[in-house]
Amino acid sequence: AIRLAQRLDGEIICADSWTVRREADIGTAKPTAEERALVPHHLLDAVGPDEDFTAAVFKRLANQAIDDIAARGKLPILVGGTGLYVDGVLYDFSFLPAGDRGERVTLNNLTVPELLRKIRNLKLETRGVDMRNKRRLIRLIETNGSMPTRGELRPRTLILGLKTDPAVLKQRIVNRTDAMIEAGLEAEVRALAERYGWDCEALKGVSYAQWRGYFEGHETREQARQKIIKATLDLAKRQRTWFKRNKSIRWLPAPVNLSDIVASITTFLKT
């Protein structure tokens, strides 16, 4: 993406629910200072380690960034990551109003059967909602049964997807994990845990949560490493499932020839 941005006079918007968080750098594989110096990156470090952040907020900020970049005559390049964040921007998700924090805590203490009873009593429309998923039930109550909407694909948008060989991807994930550990991931996790506690948002992510057993003394570093690799693999799987169903994505087999992509994007932008 950086090289594309350099060739196309573009700027990058990180559509990633984790790189938005300050103080979580190594474990989120955040672009380095050197990389950011090459091309402007937007929406990195937007919130603190223990602050709430949502796809709806991301959408708003991303749209602002896109408008800003376009107004300066540059090419906005959305890169990521987090399927919901990407689609929220590309398909103009409506994102119903946020729920009340206090009420959410209350609802969270209820069991699934209790939530179902409450929903029945409120006579809420349940079509399309996964009635076995507690979070969806809570959300259904919070939004009083209204359904969110989505629009058509944003005009003049080209979606490219990189298709990597599974074996290669796995090896890269192992390498990436080792590189993070080498770069001081343990110290980063320790600092966050000491300052914000294990319940903070930043420590709930992959490459972070897996250290807990080690810090509590009942697991080894190697176990933490293995758990990170597994969690990353699982995450990659979910990302693949998410993007797989998007028929508008043009899949490119990796490794890809940069000039070819630049050429096809240039052609696309002219039409």
Add this chain to the structure above:
RNA sequence: GCAGGGUUACUCAAGCGGUCAACGAGGGCAGACUGUAAAUCUGCUGGCUUCGCCUUCGAAGGUUCGAAUCCUUCACCCUGCA
């Protein structure tokens, strides 16, 4: 050599005569997803021509209407005594 314990599907591990293709966990595979999304949730995981049939529970025999479950022998592993 003698006395005990063990051998179950990819792995670990239940089962102790029928309701067992065999609990559960892990792993694997597939899927859902609109203000927590690196989250949360779901399905499948012996084979097949899949509302049924076939082949499985170390191996080979046997008992029984019926066995992963009982008996015999053999193989390998563990423990105690020699």
